[in-house]
Amino acid sequence: MDNLGLVFISETVGTAMLLLLGGGVVANAILKGTKGNGGGWLLINFGWGLAVFTGVLVSVYSGAQINPAVTLGLIVNGLMEGATIPWGAYAVSLVGQMLGAFIGATLMWVVYKDHIDAEEDPGKKLGIFSTGPEIRNYGLNFVTEVIATFVLVFAILSFGLAGNEVSTFTGLAVALIVISIGASLGGPTGYAINPARDLGPRIAHAILPIKGKGSSDWSYSWVPVFGPLLGGALAGVLAPVLLIAAA
Template sequence: MNLGVIFLSEMVGTAMLVLLGCGVVANVALVKNKGFNGGFLMVNIGWGLAVFSGVIVSFASGAHINPAVTLGLTVNILGKGGTEFVPGIPIDGASIFTYIGAQLVGAIIGAVFCWLAYKQHFDEEPDPANKLGVFSTGPAIRSYGWNLVTELIGTFVLVFVVIGFGFNGEAAGLASLGALPVALLVIGIGASLGGPTGYAINPARDLGPRIAHAILPIKGKGGSDWSYSWVPVVGPILGGLLAGWAALALLPVLA
């Protein structure tokens, strides 16, 4: 195992995640689609299956596909005395940069392919907000502080439970299910906590597509809402770090 494989694995996994995740939003939000007005639950299920697909194809790197997961695992693994993300890949600045860099690049690539798949529908869609909503999240009620809290809580749940899967996987019979528990978790987070902000819970998932939105020649696209863009980056990072630390203290007691 080397950092080149890690980069490729995380890039492909995150690209698959974003292609399918943004794709379900495009199907629901853009006019003249067969899934138009399919509803928020359809989006939740689509994102869960997008995560499932991304995890499956990025198994070699441990399937982080999310900087918040990478940082949460860093805190958790080092706190337990571990030294490696996966065998042969030590936890250090170079590996963390490789994981997160690959995730961001993959997210941009996935967003570009989503745009290509729905190009005609982007051209037909009259509302710039709907076009941006395919790529990145936005708040139902704009209040940066509370939006940050929502993203922090949602990402805390994601990372804490993902670490829990690993901690108790064998005893709970989850290890053989692989990506399925994570997919169901993401559907649950979306259904339960996704309403206020659209549940980015992943800095790369939001920032990468937002960059793609800014640079792609999308007809009538409007602005990329950079004033909000820090919320789905900072909130998930804080939530992931807190979850990694809390798992150290709580999971051994709860096991």
């Protein structure tokens, strides 16, 4: 990761692809009049998993982080193991992730604009951009995001998924992990497990001229940002101990 400009482009493109396809499958499943309307939770789970797979494939150059929680987990893990931290590369990765998430969500809006405009329920309009709880309990919602993201980042660290070690196999493995998290732990909050995945599209929802869009639910927005960050950091702390112990 020597060229910071290429790292930035790699993370931006990968995260944009993630949000275009991930937001797209939600839109296809829940918006009125789409071909996939009523496709259900498993369609969304598999769609998000394949969106992750695609995002990983197109961002191999930067290590395919495409998630600030993963980036933070790698930083903390590196500090725990006494490694040299490429601070510049991680910083531009974070900026690229946020920009890419916004771009991906905006492109998804362009694709589904007519269906978004036709949808009467403002909650569904927001739901294709960002996550929200089925039962609003900020404490438990936060803990759910911490646990789910811990599973993701801990598993990624077990693969040593960093830098040029990314491969088609590891990308597929992470995609399957995301599908598993969605199917198992995604029910309460919609499993953001990625601060950029939620915040970038939420900003897009607030800015874009969406007909009848309603609130962007900023009162909840801290949960899918700080919950995943804490989960990623905990994975970075515990991985060197628990993975070595398991070995």
